[in-house]
Amino acid sequence: MSSPSGSSNESSTYTVLVTGANSGLGFSTCCRLIDEFLFSRPQNHILHLIPTTRSASKSADTLDRLRQHLTKTLRRSNGTTLGISVLLERRIRLEAEQVELTSLVSVKRLARRLRKRGEQEGLRIDALVCNAGIGGWEGFDMLKATWGLLTDLIDTVTYPRYKTGGKGWVTKPQMAGAEGEAEGKEEGVDRDRDRDTDSTLGEVFTANVFGHYLLAHDLVPLMSSTTPDQHPGRIVWVSSIEAYPHSLDLDDLQGLHTTESYESSKRLTDVLVLSSELPSTQQWVSPYLSLPGSSKSQDQDGQELRRPKMYLSHPGVCGTSIAALPKLLEYCMFAVFYVARLLGSPWHCVSSYLGAVSVVWLALTPAAQLEELEHEEGKAKWGSACDVRGDERVIRTEVSGWGWGGRVGEVPDGGLRSAKGRWRGMRTVSKESREEFEETGRKVWRAMEELRVKWESRLEGVE
Ligand SMILES: NC(=O)c1ccc[n+]([C@@H]2O[C@H](COP(=O)([O-])OP(=O)(O)OC[C@H]3O[C@@H](n4cnc5c(N)ncnc54)[C@H](OP(=O)(O)O)[C@@H]3O)[C@@H](O)[C@H]2O)c1
Secondary structure (H helix, E strand, O other): OOOOOOOOOOOOEEEEEEOOOOOHHHHHHHHHHHHHHHHHOOOOOEEEEEEEEOOHHHHHHHHHHHHHHHHHHHHHHHOOOOOHHHHHHHHEEEOOEEOOOOOHHHHHHHHHHHHHHHHHHOOOOOEEEEOOOOOOEEEEOHHHHHHHHHHOHHHHHHOOOOEEEOOOOEOOOOOHHHHHHHOOOOOOOOOOOOOOOOOOOEHHHHHHHHHHHHHHHHOHHHHOEOOOOOOOOEEEEEOOOOOOHHHOOHHHOOOOOOOOHHHHHHHHHHHHHHOOOOHHHHHHHHHHOOOOOOOOOEOOOOOEOEOOEEEEEEOOOEOOHHHOOOHHHHHHHHHHHHHHHHOOOOOOOEOHHHHOHHHHHHHHOOHHHHHHHHHHHOOOEEEEEEOOOOOEEEEEEOEOOOEOOOOOOOOOOOOOOOOOOOOOOOOOOOHHHHHHHHHHHHHHHHHHHHHHHHHHHHHOOOO
Protein backbone atom coordinates (compact mmCIF):
# COMPACT_ATOMS: atom_id res chain seq x y z
CA MET A 1 0.00 0.00 0.00
CA SER A 2 0.93 3.58 0.05
CA SER A 3 3.37 6.01 1.47
CA PRO A 4 2.34 9.53 2.39
CA SER A 5 4.55 11.67 0.26
CA GLY A 6 2.39 11.28 -2.79
CA SER A 7 5.24 11.04 -5.27
CA SER A 8 4.56 9.32 -8.55
CA ASN A 9 6.58 6.19 -7.88
CA GLU A 10 4.49 5.31 -4.86
CA SER A 11 1.39 3.19 -4.82
CA SER A 12 -1.79 5.12 -4.46
CA THR A 13 -3.79 4.02 -1.43
CA TYR A 14 -3.37 6.08 1.71
CA THR A 15 -4.91 4.55 4.82
CA VAL A 16 -5.89 6.57 7.88
CA LEU A 17 -7.50 5.16 11.01
CA VAL A 18 -9.26 7.67 13.27
CA THR A 19 -10.47 6.67 16.74
CA GLY A 20 -13.60 8.20 18.27
CA ALA A 21 -14.87 9.17 14.83
CA ASN A 22 -18.61 9.31 15.47
CA SER A 23 -18.66 12.79 16.93
CA GLY A 24 -16.88 16.08 17.51
CA LEU A 25 -13.30 16.37 16.41
CA GLY A 26 -13.02 12.74 15.25
CA PHE A 27 -15.94 13.06 12.84
CA SER A 28 -14.71 16.44 11.59
CA THR A 29 -11.23 15.00 11.12
CA CYS A 30 -12.72 12.37 8.81
CA CYS A 31 -14.69 15.02 6.86
CA ARG A 32 -11.64 17.23 6.53
CA LEU A 33 -9.44 14.31 5.52
CA ILE A 34 -11.88 13.54 2.71
CA ASP A 35 -12.02 17.18 1.55
CA GLU A 36 -8.28 17.81 1.66
CA PHE A 37 -7.39 14.47 0.17
CA LEU A 38 -9.78 14.88 -2.76
CA PHE A 39 -8.42 18.29 -3.70
CA SER A 40 -4.74 17.93 -2.86
CA ARG A 41 -3.84 14.46 -4.09
CA PRO A 42 -3.63 13.21 -7.66
CA GLN A 43 -6.78 11.71 -9.18
CA ASN A 44 -5.38 8.19 -9.02
CA HIS A 45 -4.81 8.36 -5.27
CA ILE A 46 -7.28 6.68 -2.97
CA LEU A 47 -8.05 7.51 0.64
CA HIS A 48 -8.88 4.44 2.69
CA LEU A 49 -10.50 5.89 5.78
CA ILE A 50 -11.20 3.72 8.82
CA PRO A 51 -13.27 5.56 11.43
CA THR A 52 -13.63 3.65 14.69
CA THR A 53 -16.54 3.93 17.10
CA ARG A 54 -17.71 2.00 20.14
CA SER A 55 -20.57 0.06 18.53
CA ALA A 56 -21.82 -1.29 15.22
CA SER A 57 -24.80 1.08 15.21
CA LYS A 58 -22.57 4.14 15.78
CA SER A 59 -20.32 2.91 12.98
CA ALA A 60 -23.22 2.52 10.54
CA ASP A 61 -24.46 6.01 11.39
CA THR A 62 -20.96 7.48 11.04
CA LEU A 63 -20.45 5.92 7.61
CA ASP A 64 -23.82 7.26 6.56
CA ARG A 65 -22.98 10.79 7.63
CA LEU A 66 -19.54 10.61 6.02
CA ARG A 67 -21.12 9.56 2.73
CA GLN A 68 -23.51 12.50 3.00
CA HIS A 69 -20.56 14.79 3.64
CA LEU A 70 -18.73 13.42 0.62
CA THR A 71 -21.79 13.93 -1.56
CA LYS A 72 -22.06 17.54 -0.38
CA THR A 73 -18.38 18.17 -1.02
CA LEU A 74 -18.57 16.79 -4.53
CA ARG A 75 -21.75 18.71 -5.27
CA ARG A 76 -20.11 21.92 -4.12
CA SER A 77 -17.11 21.32 -6.30
CA ASN A 78 -18.89 19.96 -9.40
CA GLY A 79 -22.22 21.71 -9.16
CA THR A 80 -23.72 18.38 -10.14
CA THR A 81 -24.17 14.93 -8.68
CA LEU A 82 -23.10 13.33 -11.94
CA GLY A 83 -20.35 10.82 -11.39
CA ILE A 84 -20.51 11.04 -7.60
CA SER A 85 -20.83 7.35 -7.04
CA VAL A 86 -17.98 6.68 -9.45
CA LEU A 87 -15.75 9.17 -7.66
CA LEU A 88 -16.83 7.88 -4.30
CA GLU A 89 -15.87 4.37 -5.21
CA ARG A 90 -12.71 5.41 -6.92
CA ARG A 91 -11.14 7.87 -4.51
CA ILE A 92 -12.66 7.42 -1.06
CA ARG A 93 -12.97 4.04 0.55
CA LEU A 94 -14.82 4.06 3.86
CA GLU A 95 -14.73 1.19 6.24
CA ALA A 96 -15.81 1.08 9.87
CA GLU A 97 -14.16 -0.61 12.81
CA GLN A 98 -15.07 -0.80 16.48
CA VAL A 99 -12.94 -0.45 19.54
CA GLU A 100 -13.58 0.32 23.18
CA LEU A 101 -10.32 1.88 24.30
CA THR A 102 -10.87 1.28 28.00
CA SER A 103 -10.95 -2.44 27.29
CA LEU A 104 -7.48 -3.72 26.47
CA VAL A 105 -9.05 -6.92 25.14
CA SER A 106 -11.03 -4.86 22.64
CA VAL A 107 -7.89 -2.93 21.65
CA LYS A 108 -5.97 -6.17 21.14
CA ARG A 109 -8.79 -7.61 19.06
CA LEU A 110 -8.92 -4.62 16.75
CA ALA A 111 -5.14 -4.76 16.29
CA ARG A 112 -5.27 -8.47 15.59
CA ARG A 113 -8.03 -8.07 12.96
CA LEU A 114 -6.05 -5.36 11.20
CA ARG A 115 -2.74 -7.24 11.38
CA LYS A 116 -4.40 -10.29 9.91
CA ARG A 117 -5.52 -8.16 6.98
CA GLY A 118 -1.97 -6.87 6.72
CA GLU A 119 -0.80 -10.42 6.25
CA GLN A 120 -3.63 -11.46 3.93
CA GLU A 121 -4.31 -8.30 1.90
CA GLY A 122 -1.23 -6.17 2.45
CA LEU A 123 -3.17 -3.60 4.52
CA ARG A 124 -0.93 -0.80 5.71
CA ILE A 125 -1.79 2.04 8.11
CA ASP A 126 -0.22 5.29 6.96
CA ALA A 127 -1.64 7.40 9.76
CA LEU A 128 -3.20 6.43 13.06
CA VAL A 129 -5.09 9.34 14.62
CA CYS A 130 -5.39 8.86 18.39
CA ASN A 131 -8.38 11.14 18.86
CA ALA A 132 -10.94 9.41 21.11
CA GLY A 133 -11.11 10.70 24.61
CA ILE A 134 -13.18 11.59 27.64
CA GLY A 135 -13.07 14.53 29.99
CA GLY A 136 -13.87 12.70 33.19
CA TRP A 137 -15.66 15.75 34.58
CA GLU A 138 -18.61 15.52 36.95
CA GLY A 139 -19.86 19.06 36.62
CA PHE A 140 -18.73 22.61 37.08
CA ASP A 141 -18.86 25.45 39.53
CA MET A 142 -21.46 27.84 38.07
CA LEU A 143 -20.51 30.72 40.34
CA LYS A 144 -16.82 30.49 39.54
CA ALA A 145 -17.56 30.18 35.83
CA THR A 146 -19.84 33.24 35.82
CA TRP A 147 -17.35 35.34 37.75
CA GLY A 148 -14.55 34.26 35.40
CA LEU A 149 -16.63 35.13 32.34
CA LEU A 150 -17.39 38.58 33.69
CA THR A 151 -13.88 39.45 34.81
CA ASP A 152 -11.42 37.51 32.63
CA LEU A 153 -13.30 36.02 29.71
CA ILE A 154 -10.58 34.78 27.35
CA ASP A 155 -8.53 33.11 30.08
CA THR A 156 -11.64 31.59 31.65
CA VAL A 157 -12.79 29.90 28.46
CA THR A 158 -9.29 28.88 27.36
CA TYR A 159 -7.98 27.49 30.64
CA PRO A 160 -11.17 26.77 32.64
CA ARG A 161 -10.65 26.33 36.34
CA TYR A 162 -14.32 25.83 37.14
CA LYS A 163 -14.67 22.22 35.99
CA THR A 164 -15.07 19.53 38.62
CA GLY A 165 -13.14 16.45 37.68
CA GLY A 166 -14.10 13.00 38.93
CA LYS A 167 -11.61 11.23 41.15
CA GLY A 168 -10.70 7.54 41.17
CA TRP A 169 -12.62 6.56 38.04
CA VAL A 170 -11.53 3.13 36.88
CA THR A 171 -12.31 0.90 33.93
CA LYS A 172 -14.29 -2.31 34.10
CA PRO A 173 -12.12 -5.23 35.19
CA GLN A 174 -10.01 -5.83 32.10
CA MET A 175 -10.73 -9.50 31.61
CA ALA A 176 -14.49 -8.74 31.60
CA GLY A 177 -14.11 -7.28 28.08
CA ALA A 178 -13.54 -10.77 26.70
CA GLU A 179 -16.79 -12.08 28.16
CA GLY A 180 -18.74 -8.98 27.09
CA GLU A 181 -17.88 -9.47 23.46
CA ALA A 182 -18.57 -13.18 23.58
CA GLU A 183 -22.06 -12.41 24.85
CA GLY A 184 -22.60 -9.84 22.12
CA LYS A 185 -22.74 -6.88 24.54
CA GLU A 186 -21.24 -3.51 23.78
CA GLU A 187 -17.96 -3.27 25.58
CA GLY A 188 -17.22 -0.74 28.28
CA VAL A 189 -20.66 0.82 28.21
CA ASP A 190 -21.35 0.70 31.92
CA ARG A 191 -18.87 2.53 34.03
CA ASP A 192 -17.70 0.44 36.89
CA ARG A 193 -16.21 2.30 39.79
CA ASP A 194 -14.40 -0.85 40.88
CA ARG A 195 -11.31 -0.09 42.91
CA ASP A 196 -9.49 -3.33 42.25
CA THR A 197 -6.35 -1.77 40.81
CA ASP A 198 -4.99 -5.18 39.93
CA SER A 199 -7.61 -5.82 37.27
CA THR A 200 -8.60 -2.26 36.40
CA LEU A 201 -6.90 0.87 35.13
CA GLY A 202 -7.60 4.58 35.43
CA GLU A 203 -10.51 5.24 33.08
CA VAL A 204 -9.50 8.64 31.71
CA PHE A 205 -5.88 7.51 31.44
CA THR A 206 -6.86 4.38 29.49
CA ALA A 207 -9.38 6.05 27.17
CA ASN A 208 -7.11 9.00 26.39
CA VAL A 209 -3.64 7.47 26.49
CA PHE A 210 -3.05 3.85 27.38
CA GLY A 211 -5.60 2.25 25.01
CA HIS A 212 -4.08 4.21 22.11
CA TYR A 213 -0.58 3.48 23.35
CA LEU A 214 -1.23 -0.24 23.19
CA LEU A 215 -3.04 0.00 19.85
CA ALA A 216 -0.18 1.92 18.24
CA HIS A 217 2.34 -0.62 19.47
CA ASP A 218 0.30 -3.50 18.10
CA LEU A 219 -0.04 -1.76 14.74
CA VAL A 220 3.71 -1.24 14.33
CA PRO A 221 3.92 -4.09 11.78
CA LEU A 222 1.42 -2.22 9.58
CA MET A 223 3.17 1.11 10.02
CA SER A 224 6.84 0.26 9.63
CA SER A 225 8.47 0.56 6.25
CA THR A 226 10.87 -1.88 4.71
CA THR A 227 11.62 -0.22 1.40
CA PRO A 228 13.60 3.01 0.92
CA ASP A 229 10.84 4.65 -1.15
CA GLN A 230 8.21 3.98 1.49
CA HIS A 231 7.87 6.30 4.46
CA PRO A 232 6.98 4.76 7.79
CA GLY A 233 3.49 5.46 9.12
CA ARG A 234 2.75 8.18 11.63
CA ILE A 235 0.93 8.17 14.94
CA VAL A 236 -0.89 11.47 15.43
CA TRP A 237 -1.82 12.14 19.05
CA VAL A 238 -4.54 14.60 19.98
CA SER A 239 -3.62 16.61 23.05
CA SER A 240 -5.01 19.85 24.44
CA ILE A 241 -3.86 23.30 25.50
CA GLU A 242 -5.07 22.23 28.96
CA ALA A 243 -2.03 20.01 29.44
CA TYR A 244 -0.68 21.50 32.64
CA PRO A 245 2.58 20.20 34.12
CA HIS A 246 1.21 20.42 37.67
CA SER A 247 -1.61 17.99 36.77
CA LEU A 248 0.77 15.13 36.02
CA ASP A 249 2.13 13.34 39.05
CA LEU A 250 4.64 10.62 38.16
CA ASP A 251 3.60 8.66 41.24
CA ASP A 252 0.02 8.71 39.97
CA LEU A 253 0.50 8.23 36.23
CA GLN A 254 -3.08 6.96 35.81
CA GLY A 255 -4.49 10.07 37.45
CA LEU A 256 -6.44 8.09 40.04
CA HIS A 257 -5.80 10.43 42.94
CA THR A 258 -6.45 13.74 41.25
CA THR A 259 -9.48 15.67 40.08
CA GLU A 260 -7.43 16.66 37.02
CA SER A 261 -7.12 13.25 35.37
CA TYR A 262 -7.99 14.75 31.95
CA GLU A 263 -5.30 17.41 32.17
CA SER A 264 -2.89 14.80 33.53
CA SER A 265 -3.56 12.50 30.55
CA LYS A 266 -2.93 15.37 28.13
CA ARG A 267 0.34 16.44 29.77
CA LEU A 268 1.37 12.78 29.70
CA THR A 269 0.62 12.74 25.96
CA ASP A 270 2.73 15.87 25.43
CA VAL A 271 5.68 14.48 27.34
CA LEU A 272 5.51 11.08 25.64
CA VAL A 273 5.43 12.46 22.11
CA LEU A 274 7.83 15.37 22.53
CA SER A 275 10.46 13.16 24.16
CA SER A 276 9.96 10.24 21.77
CA GLU A 277 12.95 11.10 19.59
CA LEU A 278 15.42 12.06 22.31
CA PRO A 279 18.43 9.74 22.58
CA SER A 280 17.84 9.36 26.33
CA THR A 281 14.40 7.74 25.87
CA GLN A 282 15.37 5.27 23.14
CA GLN A 283 15.93 2.47 25.63
CA TRP A 284 12.11 2.36 25.97
CA VAL A 285 10.95 3.90 22.69
CA SER A 286 12.84 1.36 20.58
CA PRO A 287 11.10 -1.74 21.91
CA TYR A 288 7.79 0.14 21.85
CA LEU A 289 8.09 1.00 18.18
CA SER A 290 9.45 -2.42 17.25
CA LEU A 291 7.50 -5.45 16.18
CA PRO A 292 5.30 -6.70 19.05
CA GLY A 293 7.02 -9.29 21.16
CA SER A 294 10.50 -8.30 20.06
CA SER A 295 12.87 -5.35 19.92
CA LYS A 296 13.94 -6.23 16.39
CA SER A 297 14.71 -3.60 13.83
CA GLN A 298 14.26 -6.12 11.00
CA ASP A 299 11.27 -8.03 9.71
CA GLN A 300 11.18 -11.81 9.33
CA ASP A 301 12.85 -11.62 5.92
CA GLY A 302 15.75 -9.65 7.36
CA GLN A 303 14.58 -6.35 5.84
CA GLU A 304 15.59 -3.25 7.79
CA LEU A 305 12.46 -1.69 9.37
CA ARG A 306 11.97 2.06 9.65
CA ARG A 307 9.71 2.63 12.60
CA PRO A 308 6.62 4.86 12.72
CA LYS A 309 6.96 8.42 13.98
CA MET A 310 4.86 10.08 16.64
CA TYR A 311 3.41 13.57 16.16
CA LEU A 312 1.57 15.84 18.56
CA SER A 313 -1.46 18.00 17.79
CA HIS A 314 -4.20 19.90 19.59
CA PRO A 315 -7.46 21.32 18.21
CA GLY A 316 -7.60 24.59 20.14
CA VAL A 317 -11.01 25.05 21.76
CA CYS A 318 -14.03 23.58 19.95
CA GLY A 319 -17.68 23.17 20.85
CA THR A 320 -18.20 19.40 21.07
CA SER A 321 -20.04 16.98 23.30
CA ILE A 322 -16.96 16.24 25.42
CA ALA A 323 -18.30 18.56 28.15
CA ALA A 324 -21.74 16.84 27.94
CA LEU A 325 -23.72 20.02 28.65
CA PRO A 326 -27.51 20.39 28.52
CA LYS A 327 -28.69 21.95 25.23
CA LEU A 328 -29.26 25.45 26.61
CA LEU A 329 -25.82 25.62 28.20
CA GLU A 330 -24.33 24.25 25.00
CA TYR A 331 -25.76 27.23 23.05
CA CYS A 332 -24.35 29.58 25.71
CA MET A 333 -20.96 27.85 25.39
CA PHE A 334 -20.88 28.42 21.62
CA ALA A 335 -21.89 32.07 22.07
CA VAL A 336 -19.15 32.69 24.63
CA PHE A 337 -16.56 30.91 22.47
CA TYR A 338 -17.40 33.21 19.55
CA VAL A 339 -17.11 36.24 21.81
CA ALA A 340 -13.67 35.02 22.93
CA ARG A 341 -12.62 34.71 19.30
CA LEU A 342 -13.91 38.20 18.53
CA LEU A 343 -11.91 39.53 21.47
CA GLY A 344 -8.77 38.05 19.93
CA SER A 345 -8.41 34.57 21.38
CA PRO A 346 -6.24 32.63 18.93
CA TRP A 347 -7.39 29.23 20.18
CA HIS A 348 -11.15 29.51 19.71
CA CYS A 349 -11.64 27.55 16.52
CA VAL A 350 -15.14 26.81 17.92
CA SER A 351 -16.10 24.58 15.00
CA SER A 352 -14.57 21.12 15.19
CA TYR A 353 -13.97 21.24 11.42
CA LEU A 354 -11.63 24.20 11.94
CA GLY A 355 -10.15 22.53 15.00
CA ALA A 356 -9.29 19.47 12.92
CA VAL A 357 -6.89 21.46 10.75
CA SER A 358 -3.74 20.53 12.71
CA VAL A 359 -4.66 16.84 13.00
CA VAL A 360 -5.38 16.57 9.27
CA TRP A 361 -2.26 18.54 8.39
CA LEU A 362 -0.17 16.09 10.41
CA ALA A 363 -1.95 13.14 8.85
CA LEU A 364 -1.57 14.28 5.23
CA THR A 365 1.55 16.44 4.93
CA PRO A 366 4.35 14.63 3.12
CA ALA A 367 6.51 12.80 5.64
CA ALA A 368 9.75 14.35 4.40
CA GLN A 369 8.34 17.85 4.92
CA LEU A 370 7.22 17.11 8.49
CA GLU A 371 10.53 15.49 9.31
CA GLU A 372 12.43 18.48 7.97
CA LEU A 373 10.30 20.94 9.92
CA GLU A 374 10.87 19.11 13.17
CA HIS A 375 14.52 18.49 12.40
CA GLU A 376 15.18 22.18 11.78
CA GLU A 377 13.13 23.75 14.54
CA GLY A 378 12.61 20.92 17.00
CA LYS A 379 9.80 18.58 17.88
CA ALA A 380 6.57 20.53 18.23
CA LYS A 381 3.04 20.51 19.51
CA TRP A 382 1.12 21.54 16.38
CA GLY A 383 -2.01 23.44 17.26
CA SER A 384 -5.12 24.65 15.45
CA ALA A 385 -5.43 28.41 15.76
CA CYS A 386 -7.89 30.86 14.31
CA ASP A 387 -8.15 34.58 13.59
CA VAL A 388 -11.16 36.83 14.25
CA ARG A 389 -12.71 36.00 10.86
CA GLY A 390 -12.43 32.28 11.52
CA ASP A 391 -9.51 31.64 9.20
CA GLU A 392 -7.72 28.66 10.66
CA ARG A 393 -4.02 27.82 10.59
CA VAL A 394 -1.57 25.37 12.12
CA ILE A 395 1.01 26.79 14.51
CA ARG A 396 3.67 25.58 16.88
CA THR A 397 2.30 25.78 20.41
CA GLU A 398 4.34 26.63 23.47
CA VAL A 399 4.64 23.78 25.96
CA SER A 400 5.56 24.54 29.54
CA GLY A 401 9.24 23.77 30.11
CA TRP A 402 9.77 22.63 26.50
CA GLY A 403 8.93 25.77 24.57
CA TRP A 404 8.04 25.55 20.88
CA GLY A 405 10.68 23.04 19.83
CA GLY A 406 12.62 22.06 22.93
CA ARG A 407 15.40 24.57 22.27
CA VAL A 408 16.60 27.16 24.75
CA GLY A 409 16.45 30.71 23.40
CA GLU A 410 14.30 29.78 20.39
CA VAL A 411 12.06 32.32 18.68
CA PRO A 412 9.25 30.48 16.94
CA ASP A 413 8.52 31.22 13.33
CA GLY A 414 4.75 31.39 13.01
CA GLY A 415 4.23 30.21 16.59
CA LEU A 416 2.06 32.20 18.93
CA ARG A 417 4.02 34.76 20.91
CA SER A 418 1.38 37.16 22.12
CA ALA A 419 0.20 37.09 25.72
CA LYS A 420 -3.37 36.53 24.53
CA GLY A 421 -3.99 32.84 24.67
CA ARG A 422 -0.79 32.06 26.58
CA TRP A 423 -1.29 30.08 29.75
CA ARG A 424 -0.30 32.32 32.68
CA GLY A 425 1.50 29.50 34.45
CA MET A 426 3.70 28.83 31.40
CA ARG A 427 7.34 28.14 32.24
CA THR A 428 9.59 29.59 29.55
CA VAL A 429 12.08 27.05 28.25
CA SER A 430 15.47 27.29 29.95
CA LYS A 431 18.40 24.92 30.35
CA GLU A 432 16.97 23.68 33.67
CA SER A 433 13.40 23.31 32.47
CA ARG A 434 14.57 21.49 29.34
CA GLU A 435 16.59 19.04 31.45
CA GLU A 436 13.65 18.47 33.76
CA PHE A 437 11.34 17.89 30.81
CA GLU A 438 13.73 15.30 29.40
CA GLU A 439 14.04 13.57 32.76
CA THR A 440 10.24 13.45 33.02
CA GLY A 441 10.20 12.00 29.51
CA ARG A 442 12.57 9.20 30.54
CA LYS A 443 10.50 8.38 33.62
CA VAL A 444 7.23 8.45 31.74
CA TRP A 445 8.51 6.22 28.94
CA ARG A 446 9.90 3.72 31.42
CA ALA A 447 6.64 3.63 33.37
CA MET A 448 4.49 3.26 30.24
CA GLU A 449 6.65 0.48 28.89
CA GLU A 450 6.57 -1.37 32.21
CA LEU A 451 2.79 -1.06 32.27
CA ARG A 452 2.47 -2.23 28.67
CA VAL A 453 4.67 -5.28 29.24
CA LYS A 454 2.80 -6.14 32.44
CA TRP A 455 -0.62 -5.96 30.77
CA GLU A 456 0.48 -7.75 27.63
CA SER A 457 1.63 -10.73 29.64
CA ARG A 458 -1.63 -10.72 31.60
CA LEU A 459 -3.69 -10.56 28.45
CA GLU A 460 -1.83 -13.34 26.73
CA GLY A 461 -4.31 -16.06 25.91
CA VAL A 462 -7.33 -13.98 27.00
CA GLU A 463 -7.59 -12.34 23.58
N1 LIG B 1 -13.40 19.88 22.12
C1 LIG B 1 -12.29 20.53 22.43
O1 LIG B 1 -12.29 21.76 22.58
C2 LIG B 1 -11.02 19.80 22.63
C3 LIG B 1 -9.90 20.53 23.05
C4 LIG B 1 -8.71 19.87 23.23
C5 LIG B 1 -8.62 18.53 22.97
N2 LIG B 1 -9.71 17.83 22.57
C6 LIG B 1 -9.54 16.40 22.34
O2 LIG B 1 -10.18 16.01 21.15
C7 LIG B 1 -10.51 14.62 21.23
C8 LIG B 1 -11.95 14.44 20.77
O3 LIG B 1 -12.79 15.11 21.68
P1 LIG B 1 -14.12 15.86 21.25
O4 LIG B 1 -14.06 17.21 21.80
O5 LIG B 1 -14.39 15.67 19.81
O6 LIG B 1 -15.18 15.07 22.14
P2 LIG B 1 -16.43 14.13 21.74
O7 LIG B 1 -17.30 14.81 20.75
O8 LIG B 1 -17.02 13.71 23.03
O9 LIG B 1 -15.74 12.90 21.03
C9 LIG B 1 -15.04 11.91 21.74
C10 LIG B 1 -15.01 10.67 20.91
O10 LIG B 1 -14.22 9.69 21.60
C11 LIG B 1 -15.00 8.51 21.73
N3 LIG B 1 -14.64 7.78 22.95
C12 LIG B 1 -14.72 8.22 24.22
N4 LIG B 1 -14.32 7.27 25.06
C13 LIG B 1 -13.97 6.20 24.31
C14 LIG B 1 -13.51 4.91 24.60
N5 LIG B 1 -13.30 4.51 25.85
N6 LIG B 1 -13.27 4.06 23.58
C15 LIG B 1 -13.47 4.45 22.31
N7 LIG B 1 -13.93 5.65 21.97
C16 LIG B 1 -14.18 6.52 22.95
C17 LIG B 1 -16.44 8.97 21.79
O11 LIG B 1 -17.32 7.90 21.51
P3 LIG B 1 -18.82 7.89 22.13
O12 LIG B 1 -19.60 8.84 21.29
O13 LIG B 1 -19.23 6.47 21.97
O14 LIG B 1 -18.72 8.31 23.56
C18 LIG B 1 -16.40 10.05 20.72
O15 LIG B 1 -16.47 9.48 19.46
C19 LIG B 1 -10.26 14.21 22.68
O16 LIG B 1 -9.04 13.53 22.77
C20 LIG B 1 -10.18 15.53 23.40
O17 LIG B 1 -9.40 15.47 24.56
C21 LIG B 1 -10.91 18.43 22.39
